Amino acid sequence: xxxVAQLTLFVLAIFLGVELxxxxxxxxxxxxxxxxxxxxGITVVGALxxxxxxxxxxxxxxxxAAVVLATINVIGGFMVTNRMLAMFKRK
Amino acid sequence: MHVSQNWIDIAYLIAACLFVLGIKGLTKPxxxxxxxxxxxxxxxxxxxxxxLNEHIVTYEVIIAGVVVGGLxxxxxxxxxxxxxxxxxxxxxxxxxxxxxxxxASAEFFRGSANDTVSIxxxxxxxxxxxxxLTGSLVAFAKLQELIDxxxxxxxxxxxxxxxxxxxxxVGIGYLVANPGNEIVFWSLVAAAMVLGLFLVLPIxxxxxxxxIALLNSYSGVAASAAGFVMGNxxxxxxxxxxxxxxxxxxSIMCKAMNRSLTNVLFGVMAEAGEAMDADEVYAGxxxxxxxxxxxxxxxxxxxxxxVPGFGLAMAQAQHAVREMADTLEAAGIEVEYAIHPVAGxxxxxxxxxxxxxxxxxxxxxxxxxxxxxFEQTDVAIVLGANDVTNPMAREDKGxxxxxxxxxxxxxxxxxxxxxxxxxxxxxxxxNPLFAKDNxxxxxxxxxxxxxxxxxxxxxx
Numbered sequence: 001x002x003x004v005a006q007l008t009l010f011v012l013a014i015f016l017g018v019e020l021x022x023x024x025x026x027x028x029x030x031x032x033x034x035x036x037x038x039x040x041g042i043t044v045v046g047a048l049x050x051x052x053x054x055x056x057x058x059x060x061x062x063x064x065a066a067v068v069l070a071t072i073n074v075i076g077g078f079m080v081t082n083r084m085l086a087m088f089k090r091k
Numbered sequence: 092m093h094v095s096q097n098w099i100d101i102a103y104l105i106a107a108c109l110f111v112l113g114i115k116g117l118t119k120p121x122x123x124x125x126x127x128x129x130x131x132x133x134x135x136x137x138x139x140x141x142x143l144n145e146h147i148v149t150y151e152v153i154i155a156g157v158v159v160g161g162l163x164x165x166x167x168x169x170x171x172x173x174x175x176x177x178x179x180x181x182x183x184x185x186x187x188x189x190x191x192x193x194x195a196s197a198e199f200f201r202g203s204a205n206d207t208v209s210i211x212x213x214x215x216x217x218x219x220x221x222x223x224l225t226g227s228l229v230a231f232a233k234l235q236e237l238i239d240x241x242x243x244x245x246x247x248x249x250x251x252x253x254x255x256x257x258x259x260x261v262g263i264g265y266l267v268a269n270p271g272n273e274i275v276f277w278s279l280v281a282a283a284m285v286l287g288l289f290l291v292l293p294i295x296x297x298x299x300x301x302x303i304a305l306l307n308s309y310s311g312v313a314a315s316a317a318g319f320v321m322g323n324x325x326x327x328x329x330x331x332x333x334x335x336x337x338x339x340x341x342s343i344m345c346k347a348m349n350r351s352l353t354n355v356l357f358g359v360m361a362e363a364g365e366a367m368d369a370d371e372v373y374a375g376x377x378x379x380x381x382x383x384x385x386x387x388x389x390x391x392x393x394x395x396x397x398v399p400g401f402g403l404a405m406a407q408a409q410h411a412v413r414e415m416a417d418t419l420e421a422a423g424i425e426v427e428y429a430i431h432p433v434a435g436x437x438x439x440x441x442x443x444x445x446x447x448x449x450x451x452x453x454x455x456x457x458x459x460x461x462x463x464x465f466e467q468t469d470v471a472i473v474l475g476a477n478d479v480t481n482p483m484a485r486e487d488k489g490x491x492x493x494x495x496x497x498x499x500x501x502x503x504x505x506x507x508x509x510x511x512x513x514x515x516x517x518x519x520x521x522n523p524l525f526a527k528d529n530x531x532x533x534x535x536x537x538x539x540x541x542x543x544x545x546x547x548x549x550x551x
Contacts, residue, residue, distance in 0.1 A: 006324075009331075010319075010328075013329075016332065017332040017333075017335025018335045020118075023115075024114070024117050026343075028439060029442075030176060030443045032114075032438075033304070033336075033340065033437065035114070035127055036114070036311070036332070036336045037184060038131070039110050039332065040329065041190070042106075042110075043190040043314045043317055045323060048142065049144055049321070052152065053148065054148050062194075062196050065190075066156075068160040071157050072167070072186050073164070073183050073190065074134055074160075075164030075168070076167045076179075077164070078127060079164065080176075082128075084173075084176075084443050085120075085123045087447050087449075089121075089123075
């Protein structure tokens, strides 16, 4: 993908993000943070490729570290968000 | 099995859409659980199709990493106390930044970054990722009270930080000219890690909500930069969504604290207590009351507003407060909660703490909703909150907190402040609210006082 196409995605996604996030009520700001944290664990995509590329010890170590950290983010983030939101659901 | 890259990219697009729908779900408490599940499903799609990527030839390291990370994440999510949520988010921010940093480093050593754009993106991901990692670890240590929450630093720290930052940029520039220079790369890593430490150490514990929100934003930007390195649209889109989210929360927190972002990051709090002497403010004007008296007052009230602060959560008094509110509501009295944006230790923290105690979320009102209603409120009960109720923020132009948005509790017919003593809050200022004609002080431990009031209500 060329740079301008990437930049276009980046800028448009920021505008979308601002529009979306300003609609989240203050009551849900903590779950929003943990949830967006989980979503930023999307780095797991890059981590998987690095860890599975089998291109030397150093890269295996970096890939392993990246997969561990990103998976903590994804699993921990979504689970804790779910736990908090469940408390808001019951009435 | 290898699938054409086009199909993989389309799966990433679906994942990105699921993330957007997931965040949209978070705009209402009713749809929030489903939103979170949609986002998690998006993550599942993205991770699964990545395994089909042609560059993945071995699965041992992947499986080991997923098992270790999954276990740690699940245990953290199950065990964490709601009062410790800011620490948990700080750690997760750091791990997110660390993951992007590790991915970009791996790409560097694989030699896949060889054109100008991807080298700059690699440098940016390493710089932002490493700053987020070490900065978040400091924030975690401060919140967990592993280190002193007071600002820490040394003379000339800002200059050192400026040198580290400019040095990092020069390093990235050098890598563009000489791709693959490992000494420069490791120097960049070291400079970024030290910079992360030095940026957060001088920030005091009370400002941590802003720092966490900002680091949240950084972790997103780092993921986005990693996306530029790999030419991966899912990372770019998702990273910038998270980056925008963190920035908005940062600005909300700054507004609520009446400070600019530069002031939080580089400045010190305005010098406190210069003009006002606590004895002068309180002398002879403070009236104290008893739990029985408060209960009698509440019985004749029609509308009661509870103003919780973090002191209440520290005393684990949320359940006691909810029981008091239930007793009042059973007697036909309207009860609502006034939540200041900085009532907890991170955005929305107090709401989570009250939701945990099964307080219905529609009773939790934010500042703009509740402020116009104080004039029709018979009793406002302030529990463990201080600075956010200080009328000087509204009235005294010379005050260091002038202009800070506050909860106008002093407009209620009667204000009951539950507090151990007349000591000052984070801002270090006396609070003239305590000396107002319509204010009664109920001195004592927050939880004990609430339990006493509830008992008196039930007996009366």
